[in-house]
Amino acid sequence: MFYQIDNAVLTLVVLCALAAINIKDLLGAGILFGAYSFMMCLLWAVMGAVDVAFTEASVGAGVSTVLFIAAVFRTSRRTKD
Amino acid sequence: MKILAIALCLLLGGALVFVVGDFPDWGDPMSPPNDYRLSKHFIENTMEETSVPNIVTAVLADYRGFDTMFETAVIFTAALACFFLLRTWGRRPSKPDNVYMHLLTGVHVRLKHGKTLSPQSRTFARVESEILRYDLVTSTVCRLMIPFIQLFALYVVAHGHHSPGGGFQGGVILGASFLLLAISHDLRTLRERFPEVKLMYLLIAGIVLYSGVGFACMIYGGNFLEYEALGPLMGVTPVMAHSLGILFVEIGVAMTVMATMILIYNYISSLGTYERGL
Numbered sequence: 001m002f003y004q005i006d007n008a009v010l011t012l013v014v015l016c017a018l019a020a021i022n023i024k025d026l027l028g029a030g031i032l033f034g035a036y037s038f039m040m041c042l043l044w045a046v047m048g049a050v051d052v053a054f055t056e057a058s059v060g061a062g063v064s065t066v067l068f069i070a071a072v073f074r075t076s077r078r079t080k081d
Numbered sequence: 082m083k084i085l086a087i088a089l090c091l092l093l094g095g096a097l098v099f100v101v102g103d104f105p106d107w108g109d110p111m112s113p114p115n116d117y118r119l120s121k122h123f124i125e126n127t128m129e130e131t132s133v134p135n136i137v138t139a140v141l142a143d144y145r146g147f148d149t150m151f152e153t154a155v156i157f158t159a160a161l162a163c164f165f166l167l168r169t170w171g172r173r174p175s176k177p178d179n180v181y182m183h184l185l186t187g188v189h190v191r192l193k194h195g196k197t198l199s200p201q202s203r204t205f206a207r208v209e210s211e212i213l214r215y216d217l218v219t220s221t222v223c224r225l226m227i228p229f230i231q232l233f234a235l236y237v238v239a240h241g242h243h244s245p246g247g248g249f250q251g252g253v254i255l256g257a258s259f260l261l262l263a264i265s266h267d268l269r270t271l272r273e274r275f276p277e278v279k280l281m282y283l284l285i286a287g288i289v290l291y292s293g294v295g296f297a298c299m300i301y302g303g304n305f306l307e308y309e310a311l312g313p314l315m316g317v318t319p320v321m322a323h324s325l326g327i328l329f330v331e332i333g334v335a336m337t338v339m340a341t342m343i344l345i346y347n348y349i350s351s352l353g354t355y356e357r358g359l
Contacts, residue, residue, distance in 0.1 A: 047107065050245040051137045054237075058253040063342050066260050070350040 030068030037061040131323035133242040142327040146306040160341040167348040181205040223265035230258040248334030256342030287337030
């Protein structure tokens with residue numbers, strides 16, 4: 001992969017992480033974590049660790065986002081701080 | 082307190098960035114993990130020793146199979162912990178009301194004393210409660226997609242030693258397909274196909290299958306999880322027995338992981354009652 005795309009993905013990872021911490025809406029934070037995991041999956045795939053990328057895509061971006069959403073629906077959507 | 086936390090974060094982050102500079106370059110053949118004789122052995126001899134082209138799976142399920150067994154046990158323990166923490170047993174009516182929705186108008190009908198309509202009815206569909214919306218587009222699209230997702234998951238499990246994938250990934254994808262069913266329809270649809278008891282059996286069966294393969298190796302004269310010993314039993318060469326042993330073990334992992342994913346989601350979404358989903 002071209003290093004420009006690599007840099008763009010890395011920047012997006014950092015942006016997603018910062019946004020997930022700062023956002024007030026917890027549902028949005030869950031979705032941002034999904035996006036973060038998907039970017040990480042792309043990075044693993046670029047580095048040739050395809051098995052890790054596969055796990056990251058299925059566990060990180062897939063199931064854990066669903067679990068976050070279920071937890072948010074059953075608690076509250078807004079955070080206090 | 083907040084200043085202290087920020088200072089601590091900056092200090093640890095700075096230390097991390099400082100240490101990363103000492104890492105070997107990416108893909109450096111002379112770096113310690115690439116240069117050590119163990120990794121050389123794996124790269125050069127995996128194919129002759131196990132006839133598994135995917136070295137990652139061979140290392141995961143064969144060379145360090147004992148480790149992976151206890152990784153599966155960790156997932157099993159996670160499911161048990163969720164069961165003990167989240168599961169609640171409320172008093173449930175022996176004849177609960179059934180709620181049906183008229184598909185064309187969206188009007189809800191509540192039938193008391195456990196009366197039911199024909200499940201084949203094309204005008205009424207059973208829903209969990211009056212609050213839930215039944216969306217024709219979402220449920221139809223998901224119903225079309227789920228079989229393909231499951232087929233792909235089974236491919237990932239069965240083909241894990243030839244291509245990326247394996248028990249963990251395949252199990253998660255298989256579990257995710259059932260979560261899609263629970264989200265697009267409702268929890269009752271999933272519960273009818275997969276009662277809690279069946280999931281528990283699956284959870285236990287996976288880890289029993291894994292350790293059972295290990296004990297079978299011991300019975301046939303090998304060490305624990307030394308798949309070569311199973312060669313005469315399955316009628317294949319010892320090298321091929323490694324490949325087949327990895328497949329059995331991966332199936333066990335997939336069963337446990339799948340049951341864990343579904344159980345955790347169901348407990349969270351139904352507040353531990355296992356009755357009504359989101």
